[in-house]
Amino acid sequence: MTYSFMSPPNAGRFALSNATLPAVAVEGYTAPTNEGLVRADLLIADGLVAAILPPGSAPPEFPKSDLRDGMVWPCFADVHTHLDKGHIWARNSNPDGTFKGALQAVGADREANWSADDVRKRMEFSLRSAYAHGTSLIRTHLDSVAPQHRISFEVFSEVREAWRDKIALQAVALFPMDDMVDEVYFADLVSVIRRAGGLIGGVTKMAPSLPSQLDILLRTADKNGLDVDLHVDETDDPGAGTLRAIAEAVLRNGFAGKVTAGHCCSLARQDDCIAKRTVELVAKAGISIISLPMCNAYLQDRYPGRTPRWRGVTLFKELAAAGVATAVASDNTRDPFYAYGDLDAVEVFREAVRILHLDHPLDLAARVVTTSPADIAARPDMGRLGVGRPADLVLFSARRWSEFLSRPQSDRVVLRRGKVTDRSLPDYRELDSVVGA
Numbered sequence: 372m373t374y375s376f377m378s379p380p381n382a383g384r385f386a387l388s389n390a391t392l393p394a395v396a397v398e399g400y401t402a403p404t405n406e407g408l409v410r411a412d413l414l415i416a417d418g419l420v421a422a423i424l425p426p427g428s429a430p431p432e433f434p435k436s437d438l439r440d441g442m443v444w445p446c447f448a449d450v451h452t453h454l455d456k457g458h459i460w461a462r463n464s465n466p467d468g469t470f471k472g473a474l475q476a477v478g479a480d481r482e483a484n485w486s487a488d489d490v491r492k493r494m495e496f497s498l499r500s501a502y503a504h505g506t507s508l509i510r511t512h513l514d515s516v517a518p519q520h521r522i523s524f525e526v527f528s529e530v531r532e533a534w535r536d537k538i539a540l541q542a543v544a545l546f547p548m549d550d551m552v553d554e555v556y557f558a559d560l561v562s563v564i565r566r567a568g569g570l571i572g573g574v575t576k577m578a579p580s581l582p583s584q585l586d587i588l589l590r591t592a593d594k595n596g597l598d599v600d601l602h603v604d605e606t607d608d609p610g611a612g613t614l615r616a617i618a619e620a621v622l623r624n625g626f627a628g629k630v631t632a633g634h635c636c637s638l639a640r641q642d643d644c645i646a647k648r649t650v651e652l653v654a655k656a657g658i659s660i661i662s663l664p665m666c667n668a669y670l671q672d673r674y675p676g677r678t679p680r681w682r683g684v685t686l687f688k689e690l691a692a693a694g695v696a697t698a699v700a701s702d703n704t705r706d707p708f709y710a711y712g713d714l715d716a717v718e719v720f721r722e723a724v725r726i727l728h729l730d731h732p733l734d735l736a737a738r739v740v741t742t743s744p745a746d747i748a749a750r751p752d753m754g755r756l757g758v759g760r761p762a763d764l765v766l767f768s769a770r771r772w773s774e775f776l777s778r779p780q781s782d783r784v785v786l787r788r789g790k791v792t793d794r795s796l797p798d799y800r801e802l803d804s805v806v807g808a
């Protein structure tokens with residue numbers, strides 16, 4: 372009996388035969404590649420990938436689903452999101468689409484509406500979408516100005532527990548670094564982060580006090596065993612050089628934890644020699660960089676009545692070429708920082724390929740939503756396809772890149788532990804009672 376990719380057998384063991392895999396996300400299997408794609412048969416047994424074999428060689432005792440060269444990816448990793456802000460657009464939109472407009476709208480919405488119940492319902496909605504699209508690892512930043520830090524982290528911990536068999540969740544406390552002077556608040560924030568097993572974050576801004584603020588942040592992180600994930604230089608101002616200051620602070624303090632920097636837009640606006648020096652320092656300091664192409668293209672270079680001239684993204688290729696760990700992610704979804712989005716890693720990948728020119732060649736591109744973000748999030752066991760790993764897989768009818776990147780892949784099939792999952796998306800009407808119709 373042969374099954375189509377639309378309905379792999381719901382059996383304890385079966386073969387996905389004649390699959391096309393992105394080689395960069397596959398462990399322990401080598402075969403000739405074509406634009407980074409390899410062909411193989413996958414054997415699935417008891418929810419795990421049992422073997423990766425040459426195409427057409429699956430043993431007959433495994434019921435076969437012939438994918439006819441359709442792609443199979445591991446489930447995705449999306450490691451820079453804002454689940455706490457998600458889907459507030461209907462209630463508090465961004466009047467002009469600018470960064471300033473977003474800050475004001477989110478601040479007002481947070482103060483008026485972000486009860487535990489409100490945050491939980493919107494978070495759950497976002498996770499159901501991400502799960503349906505095939506994501507298995509998400510890191511979210513949580514707005515952590517007092518008293519929101521206590522509300523949001525408590526909800527996050529409950530939601531993480533409820534979702535632990537479906538999506539691995541991580542949280543970062545996002546707060547203005549100036550607030551560290553309030554020692555009572557800062558000590559409380561650190562204890563909340565520790566209790567939730569989270570990361571310390573923050574927004575860096577150019578100021579004479581920045582180096583000493585970074586020293587305090589890194590020393591606190593070190594003392595408490597926390598990793599760091601910052602919002603950095605999200606501006607078109609070439610004078611914004613906090614990324615360099617972060618790299619210098621990491622080196623100065625000999626900080627041994629992981630440091631991630633998101634956005635880093637202004638790096639692409641600086642003179643080549645200045646940017647090159649920063650890239651070298653970032654590589655030396657071992658900082659990972661996450662680009663948010665959809666959100667950056669939306670917010671950056673936006674002025675009334677003027678067509679944008681700049682894509683808003685950081686020097687992604689130069690950073691990667693220097694050996695810096697790089698990935699892309701969703702960032703915001705249907706909130707004042709980004710009016711659209713659905714936590715669909717395929718959309719993020721497709722837009723990243725277009726905006727960042729990750730194509731020609733596409734050989735390694737699939738890493739930016741699979742292995743690379745999983746590694747950055749210290750989950751090197753996720754975002755890859757390998758023998759003995761869970762059969763958390765996304766099956767596509769697309770066989771080649773031009774097919775994959777030209778359609779939204781709405782007909783994809785998602786397997787979790789080898790079982791086909793329900794891919795229906797939550798209805799926006801469910802949010803009417805939360806954010807208004």
Ligand SMILES: [Zn+2]
Binds near residue numbers: 512
């Ligand atoms: Zn962000």
